[in-house]
Amino acid sequence: MPRVKAGIVELEYEEFGDPHAPALILVMGLGAQLIDWPEQFCRRLADRGFRVIRYDNRDSGLSTALDDLPVPDLGSVLAGLASPPYTLSDLAGDTVGLLDELGIQRAHVVGASMGGMIVQMLAIEHPERLLSVTSIMSTTGNPAVGQASPEAITALTTPPPTERGEAIEYMVRLLRLIGSAEVPDAELRARATAGIDRARHPAGVARQMAAIVGAPERTEALGDVRTPTVVVHGEVDPLVDVSGGRATAEAIPGAELVTVPVMAHDLPPSAWDTIIDAVARTAARA
Numbered sequence: 001m002p003r004v005k006a007g008i009v010e011l012e013y014e015e016f017g018d019p020h021a022p023a024l025i026l027v028m029g030l031g032a033q034l035i036d037w038p039e040q041f042c043r044r045l046a047d048r049g050f051r052v053i054r055y056d057n058r059d060s061g062l063s064t065a066l067d068d069l070p071v072p073d074l075g076s077v078l079a080g081l082a083s084p085p086y087t088l089s090d091l092a093g094d095t096v097g098l099l100d101e102l103g104i105q106r107a108h109v110v111g112a113s114m115g116g117m118i119v120q121m122l123a124i125e126h127p128e129r130l131l132s133v134t135s136i137m138s139t140t141g142n143p144a145v146g147q148a149s150p151e152a153i154t155a156l157t158t159p160p161p162t163e164r165g166e167a168i169e170y171m172v173r174l175l176r177l178i179g180s181a182e183v184p185d186a187e188l189r190a191r192a193t194a195g196i197d198r199a200r201h202p203a204g205v206a207r208q209m210a211a212i213v214g215a216p217e218r219t220e221a222l223g224d225v226r227t228p229t230v231v232v233h234g235e236v237d238p239l240v241d242v243s244g245g246r247a248t249a250e251a252i253p254g255a256e257l258v259t260v261p262v263m264a265h266d267l268p269p270s271a272w273d274t275i276i277d278a279v280a281r282t283a284a285r286a
Helices: 039-047 074-078 088-101 114-125 150-157 164-178 185-198 202-213 242-251 269-285
Strands: 003-006 009-016 023-027 051-055 107-112 130-136 229-234 256-260
Touching: 003 088, 009 039, 009 088, 023 088, 023 114, 039 051, 039 269, 074 202, 088 114, 088 202, 107 114, 107 269, 114 130, 114 202, 130 269, 150 164, 164 185, 229 242, 229 269, 242 256, 256 269
Parallel strands: 023 051, 023 107, 107 130, 130 229, 229 256
Antiparallel strands: 003 009, 009 051
16 A cells, blocks of 8 residues: 655555545544455445545554654543643644645545544644544543443453454454444454454554543534534444534534444444445535
8 A cells, every 4th residue: 555754654545436536534543544444435435426545543554653652651641740642633634744745635534433533633723624524433522421331441441462363352352342233253353353464553552542531622622613514423332422422513513413323333334324425415515
């Protein structure tokens, strides 16, 4: 896959669809990789008339791992006693750098989980670069909403094993815990194996988590967003409660809220039509 230089990092990316169509950038979440946007999902978006671009965030996948930066103490960051190695604004800046290097002046952006937070920051800080925003299974940073279940918090904060087979089993258990019931175990194992074999950056996950917990609440700033926006959230999400999605839609003037009854913290195939329709509908508003 190709790479571009975006500021201090290089970003791995992949494209689908007509290169002359309006660009649609897919931004993944905490510790996730571009392959976590399913290929068929990307192709179906491309079939709706988009130049679809998925990429690895810094410290994820095959993009730059910033291992010269310290592994943060998340408790200290959460308490405001330490600063994260980088911020959600920095991650949003990486997306702008990707647009710059690809010669894209304005784009539709779709973000999932932490990626939703990143596209919210893009809408706050770089509205002139956006055509539309889709925030999926994300939240505003308000600690009163979007909280994870105790089981999800425990699983997410448990250090993963280093041995390949054990790491795959750990990831299968995590995906089953936070994901939709409809996804078969064989698919979870295939996803876990592909991700583990492609790249592993536990320290990078910790740095990304620090960016999340160290970020200020975005509710007030989201009130100034005027970019056409849709918020999509699963009603049975154990990692980011649906209240986070509702709060995001309430904060952004004119935002549409779409909740999916069977969707947890993933992109189950049964939800693809709903999500893709929402993206296309919001893009048409632009």
